[in-house]
Amino acid sequence: METSATRPDDGTVPALRLTGLHKVFADNVAVDHVDLVVPRGSFFGLVGPNGAGKTTALSMAVGLLRPDSGRSEVFGVDVWSDPVRAKSLMGVLPDGLAMPERLTGRELLTFIGQLRGIPDDVVAQRSQQLLNVMELNDAERTLVADYSTGMRKKIGLATALLHAPRLLVLDEPFEAVDPVSAAALKSILVRFVSSGGSVVLSSHVMALVEQLCDTVAVMAKGKVVAAGPLGDVRGDNTLEETFVRLVGVDSGDWEELSWLAS
Numbered sequence: 001m002e003t004s005a006t007r008p009d010d011g012t013v014p015a016l017r018l019t020g021l022h023k024v025f026a027d028n029v030a031v032d033h034v035d036l037v038v039p040r041g042s043f044f045g046l047v048g049p050n051g052a053g054k055t056t057a058l059s060m061a062v063g064l065l066r067p068d069s070g071r072s073e074v075f076g077v078d079v080w081s082d083p084v085r086a087k088s089l090m091g092v093l094p095d096g097l098a099m100p101e102r103l104t105g106r107e108l109l110t111f112i113g114q115l116r117g118i119p120d121d122v123v124a125q126r127s128q129q130l131l132n133v134m135e136l137n138d139a140e141r142t143l144v145a146d147y148s149t150g151m152r153k154k155i156g157l158a159t160a161l162l163h164a165p166r167l168l169v170l171d172e173p174f175e176a177v178d179p180v181s182a183a184a185l186k187s188i189l190v191r192f193v194s195s196g197g198s199v200v201l202s203s204h205v206m207a208l209v210e211q212l213c214d215t216v217a218v219m220a221k222g223k224v225v226a227a228g229p230l231g232d233v234r235g236d237n238t239l240e241e242t243f244v245r246l247v248g249v250d251s252g253d254w255e256e257l258s259w260l261a262s
């Protein structure tokens with residue numbers, strides 16, 4: 001049988017392929033046999049309500065959380081059987097990224113660059129450029145421990161980009177990022193895709209996904225309920241309308257909160 005170690009990347013394998021990915025926490029099925037294909041060169045948006053399983057699926061996809069079953073391949077390389085090679089191809093911004101808190105932004109980039117085996121002069125040059133673009137220059141002498149949530153997202157994205165990956169997997173990259181920084185991040189990601197990179201991001205902001213992404217998947221209760229090119233998934237509706245139709249709205253029992261009425 002052909003293995004990921006031998007399968008050549010002939011230019012047609014997808015950037016990311018999830019096959020039968022499954023994860024149960026106690027008796028809670030967080031991700032339920034998910035199949036997903038992220039075409040190379042696509043800007044892929046993963047949406048779903050709170051608790052749908054997005055973070056769990058992405059964590060398994062990038063090798064941070066071991067699946068109960070199923071597999072994840074990055075450009076044909078199995079993330080769990082060939083993690084070093086798979087991780088060299090992708091940059092990851094996980095949810096709640098744990099970072100060495102007692103390093104400054106520049107020190108963190110230098111540290112990550114050394115771990116990645118990138119030559120020192122290249123790390124220094126790329127770090128400066130990333131700090132500039134992320135508008136973290138003023139904060140380069142600030143310890144990560146003292147960064148705001150949005151600044152942590154930005155330095156996290158910088159660490160994900162440092163080794164020039166071919167695929168970026170970003171869990172809620174715009175959460176807590178101010179509009180000016182968000183515009184800068186968007187333009188970095190758009191340029192990354194237009195130069196041949198592939199991006200997968202999760203978000204709750206439908207307008208942002210519609211603006212950036214050409215391909216989307218909607219998750220609900222651990223399953224993928226729709227996936228494909230944005231235009232096919234939303235049809236003549238907005239993504240938000242499609243999302244609400246697919247996921248359903250549970251408006252709850254307002255009577256329970258009658259004490260709120262003045």
Ligand SMILES: Nc1ncnc2c1ncn2[C@@H]1O[C@H](COP(=O)(O)OP(=O)(O)OP(=O)(O)O)[C@@H](O)[C@H]1O
Nearest residue numbers: 025028029030048049050051052053054055056057
């Ligand atoms: N480490 C864990 N231990 C136990 N249950 C977990 C764990 N991580 C996630 N879950 C559960 O798995 C389900 C999916 O959670 P997940 O965080 O993947 O959803 P999500 O779609 O990313 O949600 P959100 O949009 O709120 O971030 C939820 O029911 C959650 O409570």
